[in-house]
Structures are given as C-alpha cells and as structure tokens.
Amino acid sequence: MQHEPSPHSPDRTTGEAAPLSELPINRPTGCPFDPPAELAQLREEQPLRRMTYPDGHEGWLATGYSTVRAIFADSRFSSRYELMHYPLPGGPEGGLPPAPVGDMTGMDAPEHTRYRKLLAGKFTVRRMRELTDRVEQITEEHLDAMEGQGPSVDLVEAFAQPIPALIICELLGVPSSDREIFQRQALTLTDLRSTEEERYAAWTGLQEYLYALVLAKRADPTDDLLSDLTTSDLTDEELAGVGGFLLGAGLDTTANMIAHGTFALLSNPDQLAALRDDPGLADQAVEELMRYLTITHTSIKSALEDVELDGRLIKAEETVTLSMEAANRDPRRFPDPDTLDLHRKATGHLGFGHGIHQCLGQQLARVEMRVALPALLTRFPTLRLAVPPEEVPLRTFSTIYGVHQLPVTWDKE
Template identity: 45%
Template sequence: MTSTPTAKAVPLPAPHSSGCPFGPPPAYTEAAATAPMTRAELPDGQSAWLATGHAEVRTVLSDRRFSADVRHPTFPLLVSGRREELVTSKPSFLRLDDPEHARLRRMVTGDFLVKRVAALRPDIQRIVDETLDRMTEGRTEADLVADFALPVPSLVICLLLGVPYQDRDHFQELSRTLLSQEATVEQFKAAQHGVLEYLRALAARRREQPEDDILSRLAVRDDLTVDDAANTGVLLLIAGHETTANMISLSTALLLEHPEQIAKLADPATLPGAVEELLRLLTIVHTGLPRVALEDVELGGVTVRAGEGVIAMLSTANRDEEVFGGAGRRPTDELDLERDARRHMAFGFGVHQCLGQPLARAELQIALETLFRRLPALRLAIAEGEREFRTESFVYGMRSLPVTW
C-alpha cells in the first residue's frame, strides 16, 4: 500500500468536453482508466484522493471511517473561499454524520417512502399533463427546460413542502447561485441568507397555522426550532427540483439522439429499467461527493491517511465496465435502455444516499413517458452543437433546450 501519487494530480473541478457533453469531464475518465484511486488537487491547492472505481466509491460512501461532516478542519471543498461560511453556518443533515444525521433525516423519511410516493403518482401525472398543456397550447416550439423540465419538479416539491409556487422564480434564482461553482463568496453568502430567510419566515407562519405539508410538520415539532425546520427545508427545496429538472432535460436531449430506443419508455415493463439506465449514464453530480478519512484506510491499492480528503466520483463509478458492461451490452459510455443498471450510484450510496430517490424516479418515469407519448414528433429546434450546458453547477444540466414538434 502507498499514499504516494503515481501520476500527476487531477485538478478539481475539471472542465467538460464539448465533444462529449453528456459524460463526465475527460480528466476523470482518464484517471479512472489509470487506477481506481488517484491524486487530485483541490481549488485551494490542497491535495485529496479521487475515487473513481465502483467498489472504491461504494466503500467511501458507506464506510463510517469516512466522514461527511463539512465542519471537519480538512474536509475537502470543491470551491475555494467558502470554508468559513460552511463551518460557521448550521449544516443540513446531508453534511453531518450519525447520530445527528440520522436523527434529522428520520424526521422527513416518511414523506418520501415508496408507498407515500406511489400515492402521489396521480398528482404528479396531473402536474405533468397540465404543464404539457400549457407548453403546447397554440405553439409548435418551446424551451423544454423553462416550459417543462423545471416547472414539473418545482410544482411537485412546492406541493410537498408547502411552498407557494408563485415564489418559484425567487427560490430558483437563489438555489442556482448556491449550486454554482463560479459564484463569489459574497454571492454565495447572499443567496444562502436569502433562501434561509425565506423559509424561516414561512416556517414561522406554519408553526402558527400548520397545514398538511412537510414544512408544517417540521415547524410544529417541539424538538426543532424554526431555524432547524428552515435548514431542512432548504435542502429539500433545492435538491427536490434542481436535480430532477436537470435529469428531465438531459434525458430528453440524449433520447433525441437515440430515437430507436424511445419505444422502451412506452412499455410499463421496461420504463423503470430505462430510467435507471438514464440515471446511471447521466449521473448529474459530475463533481463527485466529498468525504474525509477519520483514520487510515487501505483502499484501491493505496493508503488513505487520517485527515485526507476523498472525492467519490459517482459518474466514473457508474461507467465501470466490470459492473455495467458484459457480453451483448453497449460500452458503458453509451446509452443502452435494456442494460441492467440497478447497481448505479446516481443517488449516492450508504446512509447519506438521496432521501428523495423514490420521488425522483416517479417524476422521471411519468415525465418522460408522457412527453414522448404526447409529442411523438418531438425534435431539437437547434443543431446539437448549439445546445448550452450548465458546466459551472455542482448539478450538471442544461441552460435551455429549444424543441419543436
């Protein structure tokens, strides 16, 4: 075992390639082809490990010897200049370890159980149909991002949280600043303050006049303050619409490049598996998930020392040929809607894996099936090379997607 780098460190975050817009940055795939654990250089100049193999990423995300607590003094950050703000502010449970993580997460787990989401499917279908009605009324072209991919999950999460949908432009602008790697420290602080103040005020109102929504259930708890409820609400609000919105638009753009596979969405027997393959291949968290080692760990042929940071690259792990390849299958960097993609980690892995994955799956299944069923002639209204991608965001996506039908 060794903790000495065997190749030049990969600078993080690495740039995307315009020639392969749906894949992770080439530097990450090249690192994965070299070894499952390689060295990386963080924006602040600190060194960290880059875990790119499927087995190694699973270990980093599930082994309690790796911490998700952003307050750890050597926790690896993918944007420089934000450590003080992240350490001094109260982190969401996503950035905490057990038992505090488990205590806070349990308070909202029930709202995202498979059974609860199944009961929501008629509401999701209604939202999708009504959004498509508005998008297509008297028109033959639209921006799929602004007119469909973003409104659908925004309406759903607003319904669940109890956030007034008319405020969506405000919180969407703030959330995109929080997710941007290019936002200045001042812009980040202002956005963080803005979204917290918005939800703090809403939680205070819900404490006095609760309704049947997640924010109300959090606000009335005796063991939570209004600030606690607002902090959890921020996580659910941002994660609940940005990620799914980007998956809808990216999936649509990718499927339009592979029209021969779209029929898989029409069959209820193959639709769930097709969505899993889209999740695997697109894996919109291209920057990876950061962790810090709490003790020495031997992993992937190296020794990760206590205090060293590790970035778990979900995107490369989900393209591991040993896991997702095999005879008769397309290479793992290609779309194959018949592939068994169930072992993908697009939602993370371990105790911190995405709480809302049942909801995201339901939204994607309903949105994509309905979109291509109702608009069988859907096609791009621009050349493929003119598509604009959000490369600056922690959650990869598209700025716009002009389509016609």
C-alpha cells in the first residue's frame, strides 16, 4: 500500500522539506489560548519553512523566535502591502493595495520615518503614565456600572471595549458618542470574514468622518493629539488617515487583550489569585499575557533583495509570513512557554512586534491593561465565567484574535 507523505516530510529528490500547502490556522480543540499545534512542530523542525500562498506564490513561513525577530529588525524586508502576497484564503483579488494614507504599518522609510517622528513624542512612557489617573477614573466608572447592572454581564461590551474606546477618542478629540461607530468599523476591518466591499465601506466611512473632524480642529483647536498635529506639515488627508490608523490600532487590540486576558486568568485560578492578591505584579502580568496570548498573531514582510537567513536563501520579492504566536511560544527563548506564569519576566516578547514598526501605542495599551485587570479582579473577587469555557465565542477568523463576547458573573454581597 502506498502512503501519502506527511506535509513535513522531506522531498526525496532534494532532501528538503516540501513546502507547506497553507498557513496553519486551526487551533487545538478546547485550547482557546494555544496557537495551532502544527506551528510548534514546524518551529522545532525548521523555523524558516517554504510555504505556498493561496495565489500560488512560493514564499516562506517563519516560526522561530530568533528568526521572526531578525526579520522584523532587517531593513531588507519591506512592510509595503502592495509588495506582499496574502497568506490566507479570501485575500483581495489581484493582490493587496498600497497602504491608505496615514497607515504607517504598510510603509517603509523614509515615508514611515516622517510619520513616526511626528507621533512618537505623543506616546512616550511619561505621557502615557500621565494618563493613568484618567484611565483609573474611566475604569472605576465602568466597574460601578457593571455592579449596578450585574451580577451577569458581557465583559466585552460592559468593560473591555469602552475603556480603550473612550481613551483613544479623548486623545484624538473624537466625541465619545461616536465610539461605537469606530468600534464597529474597526471590527469590520480586522474580521477575515468581511468582504472586500465591507472593508472598503468601513474605511471610507471612517475617513469621511475624520476628514470633517480635522477641518473642525484646524478651525477651532482643542487640547488633543489631532489638534496638536494640525501644526505639523501633514495635509488634511494625511491627518484623517493618521486618525483612522490610531483609532483602528488603539480600540480593537487593547479591548481584546483585556477581554481575552480576563478569560485566560479565569481559566488559570492560581494566576488570577496571584494578580488579585498582589497588584504590584501587574507590570509583569501584562507582559506575560501579551506573550502568552499574542492576539496580533501574524505579520507579513517582503524581501527587497536576496537575504540569507538560517542557512536559507530568501529571494527578492518573496513574501515571508511571521508567526508571532509561534515565536512567543518558542522554548529556546521562553522556558515552559505553554504555561501562563505571571511571575515570568517575559520582556522581549513579540506581542507588540519589533523593530521600527513596533506598536506605536504600546505604552498606552500597557497603562490600560495595568489598571483595568487588577481593578476588575479586586472589585469582583468571585468573578467567573457565566458559561462553560467551550461556549465562549472566539474570534477565530480575525487578524486580531480574542473573544466576541465573554459572559461573566459574580456573587452579589
């Protein structure tokens, strides 16, 4: 009887492992926090592996920590969308379009540098720490509302989404009454099930609103980041694009970290107790949750020239998919990586990316998580899931992993 070769089997003619036929995306059943199991096997066998993309492109998949980090830091790899091949089915026909105006994620230097320099000073550690009092106030307001509404709520809707939404809207000078619009549009843009038409409509609606907001800020500046930027050399179109980029980046990611992080803690009672009993552990807890969950799980780069890495030759114009979720579970960098350990010093994780494109708002996200998670656990010491873990709806088909809803309950005093 003839057996089909394993997808990891070496080619008998070259001795090299056959290219992957697709990017592994199916997570283990019953393990809502673990990456696809196949990624670990690939990482151990070959941290840089040939992979066939849905459009037929022969590119690469990087899964090892040192490999992924090296590519992030290497200027020979481009972040321009139009040079990339999309690694998942359902990508735009004819390839990815160039980055919209203001979207720094899809730019290379010097264009990226111009935007980054203007914005970096607005998101320093010091400035974000100055926001702590406001984050604490907003957090307490939502905990009060939960207590009045409870003892059962959807934590995503009642707590995880509104906190970062309010903060980023205040930073940009967007009326808080509009935050639901931006959250809905951000979800549309990150949901892999959204059609190209739906994504385009969400982005267009966002840009039209922000363009009008920019004109209002130029005419009557207020104390916010968008008004500050009107004194720069950015055009109205560029300002609207930057605003949309920051809103999209600052809402969905942090909201999912708060919600999915709570889910992970509720599923690991010993770690939950450690954080609740020692709020001083919050800094380490945030870094470990970022590593362990890696909700922004995948990135893409394109080689601008031939690059030799890990003994392999990546040729110019070849796309490399970076699996940050696999890299952050690499045992060569993080011992016992599949265990959530809030006492671990998880510095160096790739949850915020690495290199010149490392998350601009990472300090803001840290402040929000450092405040929100301990406050939630302290206010509701009996907090628990209101449904079995397997019934929590997961955002499986999204570029930002997490939960759609997180039904929780607690004992009323």
